[in-house]
Amino acid sequence: MTLSGIARPLGQFWRTHIKKFGVYEKVLPTTTTPSRTVPEHIQRPDYVTGPHHHIPRNPEIKDEEQINGMRASCQLASDVLNKAKSFIQPGVTTDDIDDLIHSFIVNAGAYPSPLNYKGFPKSICTSVNNVAVHGIPDLRPLENGDIINVDITVYSKGYHGDCSKTFLVGDVDEKGQELVAVTEECLLKAINLCGPDVPFCDIGSRIYRHAKTKGLTVLPAFVGHGIGSYFHGPPDIYHMLNRYPGLMKPGMTFTIEPVLSHGRENTYILDDGWTIVTEDGSRTAQCEHTILITENGAEILTR
Template identity: 55%
Template structure:
């Protein structure tokens, strides 16, 4: 009898635990994707030919930007930040990710810039929108945002011959405390990493700081997607890891280097998978993720955020 009561109590405790920790968000799956939006002829376009992409992958040198390149990157970064802020102001229940993409597309063009994701390796839209369990590279579609969702909007623009890349994760309506903590910790990880970028610093410090701060707050860090060098090219050296890894770039930071730092923190397991569309990355266990990103310039005195 005592054993039966004990089992019953244990079972009730398990049920209560799962009720309290039941997934409070909706799993997101790709919806219907509309046609690609047009680009006017007067907009300067980046070269996304396969030949150029192969040349970038072969390049191992980390580019040191001159003053003119830095000035142009600041302009591109400023446009990207403006567009991301505009996108944030339209994040609310009932809005489709497709509508956010159209807004981003039109605003980038109105600033005389090109939406960098569009046509990059075949990507069909002008920004990435990653909701709830979507880790990154979500394709904007006809899905409406729901109260309680979280969404990462990733904006990159090509302007004056340079790319500016930034993203952040936003609340849709009222979100739960766990989601708030996830977003805040992701942003803290990004700030910590940037604060420690300076001439002579090792790139490995970025992954060490992010992984430790995430773990301290109960989150895992996505190992599958990393930051990257940026400039006249969208993606190039160095590789910027957000976790400890023997593959971390061995070269030290130098004034004039520009790269992105873009940690993705996950509530559950860090394991991910790519869906059949070839782009959308989701968590294998359905847990939520958040990402924050800036384009960073190493300066003589430390670092500067370009976005």
């Protein structure tokens, strides 16, 4: 994995940006281990077994059976993410985290949804510091002062549950703490406005305006999505000003997952085809919940 034509020498980078973005180490991908295996008795999603099942063209309104299935898968994803928290500390590699979470998921009789999704080689995504999304777990040890997003999706009894959180590793500087805190605020403010007949586009407006008041940038390339028996489907959930059509209706389930940065909005995808990093080396934070639109508002399924 290389960054040809992208990276400048680290010393030059930090002399230029350390005051603006905070104190941390810019992350470059390193080697990793082979993909982990899943016991044969565990049900696999259709993109692993083939062919793909039907993905709805419009946002799906789920019935009670489907909602109960989503509640169970989302609760499992949340439980696994919470279990991983105490393991995230300096010296642990992101591949170690992948190994641990993979074991939690398969021991619960579920499948780690990212594994072999369009060729993704690992069971979770781990995005450290300047890695915005889709970081591939590797052999780089976490260092004191890092921030790391751990993105977990499980496929359990026919339904996907999806959530993520950015964790502080050891002693993180004030700018890093602020970045993580404001990202979480943006997510909760967006969830709080959700309910029947609310336009999907209002989510992006709420997130963008709150981030802007805090001097942070929403990265526009990354969206939330509908979820159910399918991993990704309509609606698309934009996290910045947008005109995406449609209204929320009871029974709809989708993710909200803003990515914020101190720097500019530009990003690169690396040679591995997955890892996306910020162009200016700024850190990013992301957090994600899967929510259900109810008759009176919204329920966080991955709380």
